Structures are given as structure tokens and as C-alpha cells.
Amino acid sequence: MSSMLILFFAEILLCCAHSAGDSVPKLLLVSFDGFRADYLETYKLPHLQEFIENGVLVKEVRNTFITKTFPNHYTIVTGLYEESHGIVANDMYDADAKKNFSQFNDSDPFWWNDAVPIWVTNQQQGKGASAAAMWPGSDVKINNTTPHFFMKYNFSVKFEERVERIVEWLNSSDPVVNFAVLYWEEPDASGHKYGPRDTQNMQRVLEEVDKHVGFLMNKLKASGLWDTVNVIITSDHGMASCSAEKLIVLDECLGRNNYTLIDRTPVAAVLPRQNKEDVYNLLKNCNSHMKVYLKEEIPDRFHYRHHKRIQPIILVADEGWTIVQNESLSKLGDHGYDNALPSMHPFLAARGPAFRRGYSHGSLANVDIYPMMCHVLGLAPRPHNGTFANAKCLLADQWCISVPEAIGIVIGVFMVLSTFTCIIIISKNRVAPSRPFARLQLQSDDDDPLIG
Numbered sequence: 122m123s124s125m126l127i128l129f130f131a132e133i134l135l136c137c138a139h140s141a142g143d144s145v146p147k148l149l150l151v152s153f154d155g156f157r158a159d160y161l162e163t164y165k166l167p168h169l170q171e172f173i174e175n176g177v178l179v180k181e182v183r184n185t186f187i188t189k190t191f192p193n194h195y196t197i198v199t200g201l202y203e204e205s206h207g208i209v210a211n212d213m214y215d216a217d218a219k220k221n222f223s224q225f226n227d228s229d230p231f232w233w234n235d236a237v238p239i240w241v242t243n244q245q246q247g248k249g250a251s252a253a254a255m256w257p258g259s260d261v262k263i264n265n266t267t268p269h270f271f272m273k274y275n276f277s278v279k280f281e282e283r284v285e286r287i288v289e290w291l292n293s294s295d296p297v298v299n300f301a302v303l304y305w306e307e308p309d310a311s312g313h314k315y316g317p318r319d320t321q322n323m324q325r326v327l328e329e330v331d332k333h334v335g336f337l338m339n340k341l342k343a344s345g346l347w348d349t350v351n352v353i354i355t356s357d358h359g360m361a362s363c364s365a366e367k368l369i370v371l372d373e374c375l376g377r378n379n380y381t382l383i384d385r386t387p388v389a390a391v392l393p394r395q396n397k398e399d400v401y402n403l404l405k406n407c408n409s410h411m412k413v414y415l416k417e418e419i420p421d422r423f424h425y426r427h428h429k430r431i432q433p434i435i436l437v438a439d440e441g442w443t444i445v446q447n448e449s450l451s452k453l454g455d456h457g458y459d460n461a462l463p464s465m466h467p468f469l470a471a472r473g474p475a476f477r478r479g480y481s482h483g484s485l486a487n488v489d490i491y492p493m494m495c496h497v498l499g500l501a502p503r504p505h506n507g508t509f510a511n512a513k514c515l516l517a518d519q520w521c522i523s524v525p526e527a528i529g530i531v532i533g534v535f536m537v538l539s540t541f542t543c544i545i546i547i548s549k550n551r552v553a554p555s556r557p558f559a560r561l562q563l564q565s566d567d568d569d570p571l572i573g
């Protein structure tokens with residue numbers, strides 16, 4: 122009898138635990154590296170279109186400067202500008218620690234610890250466990266924590282394998298995984314190789330990316346997650362065409378012994394070895410297709426000044442131009458340029474119970490993605506540079522009003538008030554005939570002398 126009772130209560134407990142797990146909102150964040158916003162219009166991508174039709178689309182995401190991979194992926198998961206999260210380039214040098222960072226040497230937590238990514242906050246706030254497949258930084262012990270499940274970065278691991286692991290983790294009941302990130306290297310790698318104008322090759326590459334979206338959707342459907350999981354598909358930056366005719370050759374302007382080149386192109390980070398002003402003046406007169414800034418002169422709009430890893434002189438090439446020392450050019454596409462350029466912008470699409478259906482939005486800053494994800498997961502966001510209100514229109518549980526709608530409502534209210542005012546004035550005029558009657562009577566009295 123007692124064993125039956127124990128079994129009964131154990132079943133109730135299991136059932137409650139299971140339903141609690143089921144009720145936790147789940148979110149999967151996916152990045153296809155270098156997916157330029159207008160690829161969506163240029164190429165036929167049926168799986169992605171199907172995904173978008175049932176959810177929301179942000180046609181253009183304003184990313185952060187510099188428009189490179191590591192900095193923007195960290196911005197998406199922290200909501201911080203690069204000067205605030207500290208991943209200010211794909212190649213960095215820290216003068217205090219005398220350390221170097223590159224995409225092949227990125228696992229020292231030192232570089233990442235200025236910020237706390239959402240997968241750490243999610244676990245710290247006890248909402249559930251996080252899982253990661255190759256998102257930049259997700260295999261690093263940031264704030265002493267990695268996602269509960271993660272894969273060590275290895276570019277040769279196929280997309281299908283990454284998805285299978287992620288889906289398996291999202292189905293885990295012990296612990297319940299409510300947040301996952303997934304990263305894929307295309308269409309960035311081919312965008313560099315062929316350039317975004319090579320529509321024949323890029324069509325093939327994007328069809329492959331679209332098949333990956335289809336594979337992901339089918340896996341989520343087959344595992345029973347499709348109706349409950351929220352999925353965001355986005356990217357870190359776009360891609361611009363570059364060519365061997367548009368080279369800025371630094372060797373023609375100053376000797377290499379004057380400086381160390383920390384980051385290369387199209388935003389070059391220069392650490393002067395000699396007098397900073399001299400190096401600056403030589404660079405300033407070097408090429409009209411490159412802007413040269415002392416660190417303290419970097420425009421405010423870049424939000425790229427207040428970090429010790431931003432070097433004393435920054436060179437920013439015009440769109441399509443490449444900064445070299447004297448090397449030849451081995452690529453036809455690049456990114457990293459001014460983040461105001463539409464060619465640098467990616468897109469964002471999202472679907473699931475947290476998102477509206479069939480809604481299209483003009484643009485959103487990528488710092489706004491973080492507070493939106495925190496809202497979906499029920500997390501208290503850490504300090505960030507985003508604005509939750511900017512993402513409200515994408516969410517099913519938020520009241521959202523666009524500027525034309527607001528103008529329409531103001532005009533409508535004005536018309537209703539005007540109509541009421543007119544009705545009141547007219548009805549008042551109709552009810553006030555007593556005085557004219559009195560005057561008429563007086564007038565008839567006054568008529569007497571005339572009659573007489």
C-alpha cells in the first residue's frame with residue numbers, strides 16, 4: 122500500500138515537473154553569418170519565406186561598428202555596443218595585459234568578461250539551462266560559466282550535426298533547456314570568395330542556406346518542438362563587393378617600422394611606434410578613400426571610442442575599398458565598413474508563440490534584440506544599449522502602434538471631438554428662442570403709439 126502511495130505521489134511530482142518544463146518559454150537564436158539583408162529580395166528562398174510568412178520580418182538590422190563577426194555576435198547576445206562589451210574587432214591587442222586575440226585564439230575569458238551574454242544570465246536567473254552550437258564565445262567560460270550544453274568551435278562540423286545536437290538539447294528534461302544559440306559560417310565564407318554581385322554562385326550558396334533552414338524546421342517539427350519553441354533567424358552583417366582596383370596601400374605612405382597593424386581591413390587599427398601625430402599626419406594624407414581618426418575623434422554615432430582595446434588611430438575604408446600594406450587581394454567581398462551602409466545590414470526573422478504572425482517591420486538596431494529576447498524568456502535584462510520599446514511591434518503580447526496609426530488615431534479623436542462640439546453648439550442655438558419672443562412682445566407694445 123505504502124509503495125503504491127509513493128508511486129502515486131512520484132507520478133504527480135513527475136507530471137508537475139514535466140508541465141512546468143513545458144510551460145517555460147523556449148527560444149532558439151540562429152545566425153547565418155554574413156546574410157546581407159537584400160539577399161532575401163534577390164534570391165528565391167522558399168523555406169525562409171515560409172518561416173517568415175508565419176512570423177515577423179525585420180527587413181534591415183542596423184548592426185554595430187565595426188561590422189565584423191565577433192563584435193556583432195557579442196552585441197546580439199549582450200545588447201551592448203562594442204566599446205561596452207570589449208570585443209572591438211576580430212583581431213585585438215590589449216596593451217595592459219600584452220595579450221593578442223584572433224579568431225584562432227579566442228578562448229581566454231579575459232576578452233569576454235566585460236559583459237555577460239544572455240546564455241549566462243539565463244542560467245544565473247534560474248529560468249533554465251542554455252545550449253550552444255558554435256556561436257562565437259559560447260565555448261568560453263565567461264563569468265566562470267559556459268552554457269550547460271555546448272560544442273567546442275570546429276568549422277568542419279556540419280550544419281545538420283549542429284542542428285541535431287541543438288534539437289536534442291532543447292528536448293532535454295533534465296535540465297530543461299529554454300535557450301539555445303546556433304551558428305553557421307555561410308553565406309559569409311562564399312560572400313568573401315565570390316563577392317555579393319556574383320549572383321550565379323551566390324544563388325547556389327543561398328539555396329544551400331535555405332535548405333538548412335528547411336532542415337532546421339523539419340527537425341523541430343519531427344521532435345514536437347515546432348509549436349512551442351520561438352525561433353529567431355538573423356545575422357551579424359552584410360557584404361560589399363571589393364576589387365583589386367580599389368586598394369589603399371599603406372606602404373606607399375609610411376614605413377612599417379612606424380606602427381603595428383593590429384586589425385587590418387576595412388577598418389584598420391593602428392598602434393603607432395613612433396610619434397603618434399607624425400603617424401597620423403602621414404596616414405591622413407595617404408588616400409582619399411580612407412578616413413583617418415585619432416581615437417578621440419571617432420564619430421559619436423559609431424559608439425566606438427571608450428575602450429582600451431580600441432587603438433590610438435583607426436582607419437576606415439570607403440565601401441568596396443581594401444586597406445593593405447602591399448599585399449594583393451584574394452577576395453571579392455568584404456564587410457566591416459561603416460554601419461550606416463545598407464550593404465552592411467543583415468535581416469531578422471522570428472516565429473513562435475511569442476511573435477506576431479505575418480508582420481513586416483522596416484528596421485531594428487541589433488542592440489534591441491537583447492531586451493526582446495530577455496522579454497521572451499522572462500529574464501531581467503542586464504544594463505544594455507538597446508530599447509525594448511523598439512521591438513514591441515514584433516511581439517504577440519505587446520500593444521504596438523506605428524507612426525501612421527498614431528496620426529490616424531489623433532485625427533480620428535479630433536474629428537469626433539469637433540463633431541460633438543458642433544452638435545452641442547447647434548442644439549444650444551435651437552433651445553434658446555425665449556428671448557426673441559420677449560422682444561417681439563415688447564416691440565408689439567412699442568407699436569401702440571404708431572398705431573395711434
Ligand SMILES: [Zn+2]
Binds near residue numbers: 189
Ligand atoms: Zn560574420
